[in-house]
Amino acid sequence: MKLKILLFWISYLIALSAVGAAGLFIKKSASDFKASEGILVVVMAVFVLEAGRRYGSRHSVAAAVITAAAGVIFFFPLDIIGLSAVFVLAAVCAAAYVPVKALNDYNETLKDTDRKLEGRKEYLLRVKNASIKRAKQEDDQTEREVKEILPLYGAIKELSRAIKIGEIAEIIVEIMKKTIKNGFKIELEQVSFALIIKNDAGYKVQSSFGYDEEFLKEGEKALVQSVLKNAAKGSDIVYKQDISTEKQAAAVSIVKSVVYIPFYAENQLKGVLFLSSPKPALFTDKQIESLKILANQIAITLEKVYLYEEVEKMSVTDGLTGLYVHRYFQEKLENEIKRAARYGGNMAIVMCDIDFFKTINDTHGHLAGDQILKSMAMILKNNTTAVDTVARYGGEEFIIIMPDTDKDAAHARAVKIRKAVEAHDFRYKELHIKVTISMGVAVYPGDAITRRTLVEKADKALYKAKEAGRNRVVKAG
Known part of the structure; x- marks a missing residue:
């Protein structure tokens, strides 16, 4: 110029x-x-x-x-x-x-x-570019959120089909793996989790991922207590981004971030999903919100499953004794015979009958008889294993299925039960009632290979025990 x-x-x-x-x-x-x-x-x-x-x-x-x-x-x-x-x-x-x-x-x-x-043109251009950039960021954010929500939507559909605690536990493990890997884009190697569910025996680790089986076997009780201590304080998710400075981190020094996801239904703690990672601040706030959605759905499903199992249990258990009913026993026996036939094992049944039960009813009344039946059911359950099936066969008769048990072992266990009954102090109000029991033992395939014949053999052995003077165990043969 x-x-x-x-x-x-x-x-x-x-x-x-x-x-x-x-x-x-x-x-x-x-x-x-x-x-x-x-x-x-x-x-x-x-x-x-x-x-x-x-x-x-x-x-x-x-x-x-x-x-x-x-x-x-x-x-x-x-x-x-x-x-x-x-x-x-x-x-x-x-x-x-x-x-x-x-x-x-x-x-x-x-x-x-x-x-x-x-x-003005430059200003409008800047506004336009900023709007385009912001819209792109919002689109990207929406896309990320959709990708996170899709696994949750699929999870909710899968959960809705569960009707058993075992089923829901397996589904939850698979849901968490998919959500963490595909939705959150986090490597599964960075996360471990344990699903703790309440049952009749209390809170137990129902399923897990990333934990050593030996560690869970030895430290399950301590883990459950620690998780419940942190999760039972409220219904919200507890997320600790770094616990390396806390006392409990000393036991598992590699753990940094933990998440406690409680499942509440009807104001009762039904279970807890516990997540841990060696990486601090593993999850974002948005991911925690997604986990809350999932936790609510799991709680609803658990409530449904508990209700279903309660109704199912009512349909297969005796209202007075809490033992399985005759119909359930027949179905269970059929399945156990098929399993024993498939794997070539033994299976025993023990039929039991309270001695002179009619006399007890006539002397002390039916309410006393009901109390005797409930006490007998308790003795039978306390002297059998978790794999055994104890049912009320009818009236004062009971029957026990003992899988993978031969005749001699079944007879020995029956004798132990008979002695427990004989030693028990049966009471009704101020009355002390002496009660004994007679038992007959039959086994598959030694005594019979069909359900009906096997029950007949055990019933005949029971009849012989009564003929021989009652308060004894007789083997079929």
Whole structure:
């Protein structure tokens, strides 16, 4: 820009000199000097206009002043130039300046408007780019949230099909693996979790992932107590991002972040999902919110499963004794015979009958008889294993299924039960009632290979025990 201005003024001075030289030449060759005045006015007016158009009013004013001064210098000393010529020249220069000034102001206004428009354009472009960026970020966030929600949606559908505690435990483990890996994009090697569910015996580890089986076997009780201590304080998820400084971290020094997810139904703690990781702050706040959604659905499903199992239990258990009913026994016996046949094992049944039960009812009343039946059921359950099935066969008769048990072992266990009954102090109110039991033992496949025949064999052995004097155990054969 400075170079252009310099060139302009050089051109201006050259033109001014040329006009002055032309004026001197005309003075010598003509008596009238008006021609040189006209040349000066026209040429210099062009430069004044051009100065204003290109470089602003300051240069236009300077060109006009210099032009006027040059006119005085060139022509005023000459005799032939009149004073009127000077005034004409000044008027012409002034007339040239006025439109130039107006044109320059108009140009400045246009330039200022252009600058404002350009600034507005840049601002709108920045707003547009920011809006596009924000929209893209929101789209990306929505996409991430959808990807996290989809596994949860699938999980809820899977949970709705569970009707057994065992089923729901397996489903929860698979759901957690899918959610953590596919939804949260976290490597499964960084996470371990244990599902603790409440049953009749209390809270137990129902299923787990990432924990050593030997560790769970030896430390299950301590783990359950620690988890319940942290999870039973409220219904919300407890997320500790780093427990390395806490006392309990000393037992498992590699654990940094832990999550306790309680499952409440009807204001009762039904279970807890415990997650741990050697990495601190493993989960984001958004992921914890997703886990809350999942926890609520698991709690609802657990409530449904508990209700289903309670109804099912009511349909297969005797209301008085709490033992399985006759129908369930028959189904269970059929399944155990098939299993023994498939794997080539033994299976025993022991039929039991309370001695002189009718006399007890007639002497002390049916309420006393009911109390004897309930006490007998308790003795039978306390003297059998978890794999055994104890049922009320009918009236004062009971029957026990002993899987993977031969005749001698079944007889020995039956003798132990008989002695426990004989030694028990049966009471009804202030009464002490002496009670004994007779038992018959039969085994598959040694005594029978069908359900009906096996029960008949055990019943005949029981009849022989009663014929022999009661309060004894007789083997079929």
